[in-house]
Amino acid sequence: MSTEPVVIIGAGWAGLAAAVRLTEQGHKVTVFESAKQAGGRARSVSFNDLDVDNGQHLLIGAYTECIALMKTVGIDTKTSLKRLPLLLTVADKSTKNKLILQAPPLPAPLHLLYALFTAKGLKFKDRIAAIKFSLYLKKCNYQLKQDISVELLFRLTQQTDILVRQLWEPLCLSIMNTPIKEASANIFMNAFRDAFTNKRKDADLLLPTIDLSNLFPNAAVKYIENNGGKVYLKSRVENIEISNNEITAVKAKIDDDKQSIKTSQVIIATAPQNLNKLITEHSTLNSISNNIEQFNYEPIVTIYLQYPEEIRLTQSMIGLSNTLSQWVFDRGSFCQQAGLISVVISASGEHMAMDDDTLTQLVHDEISILLASKPTLIKSFVIREKRATFACTVNINDIRPANTTNVKGLFLAGDYTNTGYPATLEGAVRSGIAAAKHCYRL
Ligand SMILES: Cc1cc2nc3c(=O)[nH]c(=O)nc-3n(C[C@H](O)[C@H](O)[C@H](O)COP(=O)(O)OP(=O)(O)OC[C@H]3O[C@@H](n4cnc5c(N)ncnc54)[C@H](O)[C@@H]3O)c2cc1C
Incomplete structure (x- = not known):
């Protein structure tokens, strides 16, 4: 040696x-x-x-x-990791519609198909479109000969507005950190296959407790x-x-x-x-x-908001749509930081031009729809990683x-x-x- x-x-x-x-x-x-x-x-x-x-x-x-x-x-x-079976909730600020996707204890990919078919906040036509999307991805073996944008993939597979806004786009942003109009469909499909088609537990959410x-x-x-x-x-x-x-x-x-x-x-x-x-x-x-x-590179911004210790979300992680805030985490529920909420905004957008105080106030207002009453903000902290990841483009x-x-x-x-x-x-x-x-x- x-x-x-x-x-x-x-x-x-x-x-x-x-x-x-x-x-x-x-x-x-x-x-x-x-x-x-x-x-x-x-x-x-x-x-x-x-x-x-x-x-x-x-x-x-x-x-x-x-x-x-x-x-x-x-x-x-x-x-060190809190494992939660797949449960995604995305609340829309404008329509007040809450999409809730919960995977039952069935083998993959049945758990996903069942979750899509029984998801709350979707109409029958949305459910059918979502299932067709999963089947289309399987049929093309999660790879297109010619890469296209994720947005075009949604259009080709006739995904409904609700599905795009409250499920696929939030997922794409969190996985790829790239806006759907630029993000690579092939990379999205690769990640989708790994999360949803092998073992049921692959889609579990793992939140660091430390x-x-x-x-x-x-x-x-x-x-x-x-x-x-x-x-x-x-x-x-x-x-x-x-x-x-x-x-x-x-x-x-x-x-x-x-x-x-x-x-x-x-x-x-x-x-x-x-x-x-x-x-x-x-x-x-x-x-x-x-x-x-x-x-090219894309930013990720995390806004930490410290509220009184008793402030809790109904889930460890909740998505928001029609807001700047994308995913909201209750750190008290997984890493013993009671009352500390972290809000993630992936990819570039108008928030990058705002100063920290303006952004914090806006996010504080937005997430109050997830809480029974608007709590007192004790302190806050914004971390902007300007080149968080490479842009995952076509x-x-x-x-x-x-x-x-x-x-x-x-x-x-x-x-x-x-x-x-x-x-x-x-x-x-x-x-x-x-x-x-x-x-x-x-
Ligand atoms: C805000 C944010 C949120 C994210 N969220 C998630 C998430 O939820 N889930 C997920 O899976 N991924 C997430 N990611 C992505 C994930 O963090 C990165 O993909 C991963 O950390 C990249 O690791 P790396 O080792 O490739 O690169 P880096 O972490 O960039 O490591 C490179 C290291 O090289 C060092 N270095 C550079 N030049 C030199 C030199 N000349 N000599 C010596 N050292 C040098 C740097 O200081 C750095 O420590 C997120 C990223 C960010 C920024």
Whole structure:
């Protein structure tokens, strides 16, 4: 076994997934992370004396690799994730219609068909259209020869206004973080297949009962270091060195000290917007950097609203339509933060032009329709992740890079690589594991 470490650039979920799986196989790894904490775009932050996340995250039962990895690093996934059988409620502010979709304990995909057929807030014609949609996706094997927008897919399959507004669009925004008129139907269908057609439990909602940093990143760092690896925080990799088309070293800034680390295997696990800084100077990697230049990005905004402790929603998570607010979470019901409500707004929109106070007031007003009376807002906190994910647009899969590159010993990992999935924790983790496998053909 080589004594040189595999160098991993970035301690987000993808980089840590690669590092954990390599460590597990007895390989030495050195991870460099430019931030002061691990976790990347899924980490905890402090809000006064509260630990919250940089954005409210939701996992689903189909995130099998995430769950397996958490277990490897010693996380008790039964207590750290609150598992709820699929129950989606989306309330429309204008019509006051409440769509409620609840999956019965039937094997997949019958649970979905039954849920669609019995959903509250839908008329008979909506139910038939929704079932036809599921059957159409199955018939085309969840893949169209020519990718189209999700909006066009809804039109082609004659989805009704209520279905689009109160079910498919909220789902698409939360899964893809891209408006339906731009989002890739093929990626949407891939995610739909994984959530709804294999096992019933794949569609379960998994809500973190602890903060995101403790859900995986911190335990992963401990696991790597306890097993002979090293994780350097506040340490940016500035260059990768390539000679004769093979990786030879990386140059990193560790505690203001520039160091060159010899290695023949590097996994770059940064976000796509940070990749080109490391590769553009190497002409052999031009096709990747040109493709990355074409990526666009979408924001996710989370508004945390602290109300008196007794304030509760009727469910842990409720959707809203015809509002800026999209999904509303009652953190008191799953992570012991009584009275703390988090509101997620995916993708770009008019909210991005509003200042925090205006946005908070608007969201505070909007969510009061979910509560018996309008409660006193004690404090609030807005987190805007401006480049939360790449825009999951039509044909984006054609330019998402593979894990391997044409430079020997150089691999890529991250939610933006060609996993077939949208930018999600599961996509990031799967990509990290795939890159690790390429390193030593694990
Ligand atoms: C607000 C928000 C909400 C989200 N909600 C969900 C959700 O509900 N469910 C879900 O599944 N997904 C969600 N996502 C998406 C999910 O968080 C991401 O897909 C995932 O975290 C990406 O992980 P990654 O490892 O690919 O990239 P990143 O997390 O971006 O990790 C890359 C790391 O590389 C580091 N880095 C960059 N350059 C260098 C360098 N030169 N040297 C050293 N280190 C470097 C960065 O600091 C970073 O830590 C959400 C994302 C956001 C932002």
